[in-house]
Amino acid sequence: MKLDSKIPAGPIAEKWTKHKFNLKLVNPANKRKYDVIVVGTGLAGASAAASLGELGYNVKVFTFHDSPRRAHSIAAQGGINAAKNYQNDGDSIYRLFYDTVKGGDYRAREANVHRLAEVSVDIIDQCVAQGVPFAREYGGLLSNRSFGGAQVSRTFYARGQTGQQLLLGAYAAMNRQIANGKVKLFTRTEMLDVVVVDGKARGIITRNLITGKIESHSAHAVLLCTGGYSTVFYLSTNAKACNVSAAWRAHKKGALFANPCFTQIHPTCIPVSGDHQSKLTLMSESLRNDGRVWVPKTGIKGLKAKDAVNIPEAERDYFLERRYPSFGNLVPRDVASRNAKYVCDEGRGVGPTGLAVFLDFSDAIKRDGRKTIEAKYGNLFDMYHQITGDNPYEVPMMIFPAVHYTMGGLWVDYNLMTSVPGLYALGEANFSDHGANRLGASALMQGLADGYFVIPYTLGDYLATIGWNDKVGTDHPAFKESMDQVTNNINKLLSIKGNKTVDEFHRQLGLIMWEYCGMSRNEAGLKKAKKMIQELRAEFWRDVKILGGANELNAELEKASRVADLMELGELMIDDARDRNESCGGHFREESATEDGEARRNDDQYAYVAAWEYKGENQPEVLHKEELVFENVKLTQRSYK
Amino acid sequence: MKVTLKIWRQKSPNDKGAFKTYQHEHVSPDMSFLEMLDVLNTELIKKGEEPVHFDHDCREGICGACSLYINGHPHGPLQTTTCQLHMRSFNDGDTIVIEPWRAKAFPIIKDLVVDRTAFDRIQQAGGYISVNTGGAPDANEIPIPKIVADEAFDAATCIGCGACVAACKNASAMLFVSAKVSQFALLPQGKPERKERVKKMVAQMDAEGFGACTNTKACEAECPKGINVTNIARMNREFFSSSLSSYEYQVGGGD
Ligand SMILES: Cc1cc2nc3c(=O)[nH]c(=O)nc-3n(C[C@H](O)[C@H](O)[C@H](O)COP(=O)(O)OP(=O)(O)OC[C@H]3O[C@@H](n4cnc5c(N)ncnc54)[C@H](O)[C@@H]3O)c2cc1C
Ligand code: SF4
Ligand code: FES
Numbered sequence A: 001m002k003l004d005s006k007i008p009a010g011p012i013a014e015k016w017t018k019h020k021f022n023l024k025l026v027n028p029a030n031k032r033k034y035d036v037i038v039v040g041t042g043l044a045g046a047s048a049a050a051s052l053g054e055l056g057y058n059v060k061v062f063t064f065h066d067s068p069r070r071a072h073s074i075a076a077q078g079g080i081n082a083a084k085n086y087q088n089d090g091d092s093i094y095r096l097f098y099d100t101v102k103g104g105d106y107r108a109r110e111a112n113v114h115r116l117a118e119v120s121v122d123i124i125d126q127c128v129a130q131g132v133p134f135a136r137e138y139g140g141l142l143s144n145r146s147f148g149g150a151q152v153s154r155t156f157y158a159r160g161q162t163g164q165q166l167l168l169g170a171y172a173a174m175n176r177q178i179a180n181g182k183v184k185l186f187t188r189t190e191m192l193d194v195v196v197v198d199g200k201a202r203g204i205i206t207r208n209l210i211t212g213k214i215e216s217h218s219a220h221a222v223l224l225c226t227g228g229y230s231t232v233f234y235l236s237t238n239a240k241a242c243n244v245s246a247a248w249r250a251h252k253k254g255a256l257f258a259n260p261c262f263t264q265i266h267p268t269c270i271p272v273s274g275d276h277q278s279k280l281t282l283m284s285e286s287l288r289n290d291g292r293v294w295v296p297k298t299g300i301k302g303l304k305a306k307d308a309v310n311i312p313e314a315e316r317d318y319f320l321e322r323r324y325p326s327f328g329n330l331v332p333r334d335v336a337s338r339n340a341k342y343v344c345d346e347g348r349g350v351g352p353t354g355l356a357v358f359l360d361f362s363d364a365i366k367r368d369g370r371k372t373i374e375a376k377y378g379n380l381f382d383m384y385h386q387i388t389g390d391n392p393y394e395v396p397m398m399i400f401p402a403v404h405y406t407m408g409g410l411w412v413d414y415n416l417m418t419s420v421p422g423l424y425a426l427g428e429a430n431f432s433d434h435g436a437n438r439l440g441a442s443a444l445m446q447g448l449a450d451g452y453f454v455i456p457y458t459l460g461d462y463l464a465t466i467g468w469n470d471k472v473g474t475d476h477p478a479f480k481e482s483m484d485q486v487t488n489n490i491n492k493l494l495s496i497k498g499n500k501t502v503d504e505f506h507r508q509l510g511l512i513m514w515e516y517c518g519m520s521r522n523e524a525g526l527k528k529a530k531k532m533i534q535e536l537r538a539e540f541w542r543d544v545k546i547l548g549g550a551n552e553l554n555a556e557l558e559k560a561s562r563v564a565d566l567m568e569l570g571e572l573m574i575d576d577a578r579d580r581n582e583s584c585g586g587h588f589r590e591e592s593a594t595e596d597g598e599a600r601r602n603d604d605q606y607a608y609v610a611a612w613e614y615k616g617e618n619q620p621e622v623l624h625k626e627e628l629v630f631e632n633v634k635l636t637q638r639s640y641k
Numbered sequence B: 001m002k003v004t005l006k007i008w009r010q011k012s013p014n015d016k017g018a019f020k021t022y023q024h025e026h027v028s029p030d031m032s033f034l035e036m037l038d039v040l041n042t043e044l045i046k047k048g049e050e051p052v053h054f055d056h057d058c059r060e061g062i063c064g065a066c067s068l069y070i071n072g073h074p075h076g077p078l079q080t081t082t083c084q085l086h087m088r089s090f091n092d093g094d095t096i097v098i099e100p101w102r103a104k105a106f107p108i109i110k111d112l113v114v115d116r117t118a119f120d121r122i123q124q125a126g127g128y129i130s131v132n133t134g135g136a137p138d139a140n141e142i143p144i145p146k147i148v149a150d151e152a153f154d155a156a157t158c159i160g161c162g163a164c165v166a167a168c169k170n171a172s173a174m175l176f177v178s179a180k181v182s183q184f185a186l187l188p189q190g191k192p193e194r195k196e197r198v199k200k201m202v203a204q205m206d207a208e209g210f211g212a213c214t215n216t217k218a219c220e221a222e223c224p225k226g227i228n229v230t231n232i233a234r235m236n237r238e239f240f241s242s243s244l245s246s247y248e249y250q251v252g253g254g255d
Helices: A012-022 A028-033 A043-055 A093-103 A110-130 A162-179 A245-252 A285-289 A319-323 A333-345 A362-368 A370-388 A443-466 A477-496 A502-517 A523-543 A555-579 B033-047 B117-126 B146-156 B163-167 B174-186 B188-207 B218-222 B230-242 B246-252
Strands: A035-039 A058-062 A183-186 A189-197 A200-208 A214-218 A221-224 A263-269 A292-296 A357-360 A397-406 A423-425 A608-613 A622-627 B003-009 B018-024 B095-099 B108-110
Touching: A012 A093, A012 A110, A035 A043, A035 A200, A043 A058, A043 A162, A043 A183, A043 A443, A058 A189, A093 A110, A110 A162, A110 A443, A110 B188, A162 A183, A162 A443, A162 B117, A162 B146, A189 A214, A189 A245, A189 A477, A200 A221, A200 A477, A214 A477, A221 A245, A221 A443, A245 A423, A245 A555, A263 A285, A263 A333, A285 A370, A292 A319, A292 A333, A319 A333, A333 A357, A333 A397, A362 A370, A423 A443, A477 A523, A477 A555, A502 A523, A502 A555, A502 B033, A523 A555, A555 A608, B018 B033, B117 B174, B117 B188, B146 B174, B163 B174, B163 B218, B174 B188, B174 B218, B174 B230, B188 B230
Parallel strands: A035 A058, A035 A221, A058 A183, A221 A423, B003 B095
Antiparallel strands: A189 A200, A200 A214, A263 A397, A292 A357, A357 A397, A608 A622, B003 B018
């Protein structure tokens, strides 16, 4: 298989404009003859469904949530980047492009990232027009903050609830199309398979989560906007229901999976408190604008936050400011996370488990006053207080890294089409724009860029090319076959009647992934982990215990089918991490480090996208490499010193 | 900690349903309320009893999925979401009664899970500004005074959980609907359609079978996001002015 990224020729700043001009258009009167399926109602899915509905396509949109507004995008806190340069601090499309390619440690496509930077400005205009209440200055103009990995203020925000406000904007736009009859919404409906006929995606199989009914839906194209798979680690900042199943089942139907091992570990999360823990809570990265990260110079066992004030300045190690004087506390996430791990490995971690560092606001409160800090972070401080019982206005927060985002995902070309024609992936579900590390406030930008401004153009090209006659109905035997497969899978799960709960398996999977495929990875550990997961999988299919039936609301059954896929994905992540014997972005291979422990990238051997092809159950997957070409950005070892 | 749980169990929408009592011996004060139920569910499954169904997802107080009526209060004793409630808010030996939201417009699906799609249908009726993708003016073209933007933001933080309805003896959805109406009534972008919007949303609200508002303010007291009842007053003004002629409405406004 030859991977064709379909990157248009020409100078970087003109590629997208030219490409848009060259794409085929669907005549306005013919748009209503095309059916499009959108799976997912997060930023990517809701914005795509709304925009395609506005254009006149017949859209069916699916979510397993009870409402589109529950999609995990709702939880994004900190903000969204855009190269508006409203602050007159030297920002530009080129700088956002440059920062994002560099931040991604040179493992993203230049052309995609430039397009992202170009449309970023339109996103803000669009959202404001929809009534998204971004933060404003007293003069009435939009306010910005700076975010990790950038030296300009280009992040737009809505207090600590940016994702919520952006999602509600896209949700509202989609609601308008639902009211217009152009979008049909299916809630509590989970997609369980993609149907491929004659090499093209023709529809999906779904399960109604209330009645258990398995159904077929056909369309001219299928868009997967199904989010990321951080929950492979069990504990992560993602919502409980986030999972990989939609992408994974597409992968099994021929869509290549790219860079699965690229995961982002977020430095500012509330540390684990006990075995009962079901998820980790992110404290927005924006906190690092004003909070200072430190541990004592010499370790103090079980140091409590309330005793931190007694540690004199001279005995504190502000390790990020010390090691990275120019970026300080605003170094990118992977760097901040790894350094927190190092100081904890040295025995200088704080809190009951020693797996935490302080994030201290006392200087900021002294400098700006409590009111200012409250206005910026009030809800985050309250949340922290509620969860931990500590009051961050009085004592430092305790934070520790946690899995947060997955840069890997379905491989897509410049048009966001996967390797299966007619099957697209948008938002966190694709691999496209963040390389080996995503910069803060860039996921929201990408999700909305894909949905509002890219897919409406690129999808039209495909539809115009195939023509509206090229559609397969749900009476085609492939739909029946796929439905049978899905039903069999469900019956198989229910028939095991073993002894261990789904959560117990999920937790075990998470521990393996975190230990061996987490913040730092090495060959021996990865090899061991692969074997452990294979054993876990075998045990799962022998011993999982799911009560209840197939034809009713059955949360355990839903989880089981997702965990089964996560285990398979876990194996592929390990294969990918083993293949990439370099350190880049969120992927740190111990074999590839400098003497002072910084990551060492290897551009000669690894400047490629690793795209994996499924070859059948328990068969090794086949690696395809898409070489990355850099014509504009000079590859340098990232340095934030 | 040990607690006694009285939980509403209902197999399906048509099942009658009843409380069932469970002794929970393995509770730690650091657990969230939902984690406490996770532990219960693991024990139930091991014993061969079907786990308790409840809606949840983000567990960060923002998605609005969690919705438990605990000891007579939506989301329990604190003014927060169920997922942000921790067991340290309870005492060893407490009895805790857990029910679903109860309202005609929110039919029970199973155990503690209810159908809140009525909320989505209200939003579909008019909770948007009619702009298509592309062609929006520059975001800074219309300055909005910070105080207005902040007020609109406060209204916009509603998470659509439905606690306001569950708290209200009339099962009124006024707080939820007024939050969206207010957000758009305050912002210049929302003004062109404000008249239509409030009419359509209120009509849908009535059609869904939510009750009337009698100003008990129970909704505000229980809303985990602190949505203010002044939004209801604003919506009433909006609704009133929408029934005036468009000329009067434009002159008289409702700001
Ligand atoms: C706590 C937190 C804070 C964050 N903060 C920021 C931030 O400040 N700035 C930033 O840029 N990014 C942030 N991110 C990242 C960002 O929020 C996500 O990457 C982004 O919102 C993902 O959007 P999405 O549309 O791709 O997917 P999601 O919002 O995850 O939506 C996925 C959708 O797919 C549906 N779905 C999935 N599988 C199926 C299936 N099989 N069948 C049917 N439906 C399905 C779900 O129901 C849902 O509707 C944050 C992430 C987290 C976890
Ligand atoms: S107004 Fe408050 S209680 Fe009602 S749905 Fe919104 S957030 Fe929930
Ligand atoms: S689970 Fe999302 S608000 Fe409680």
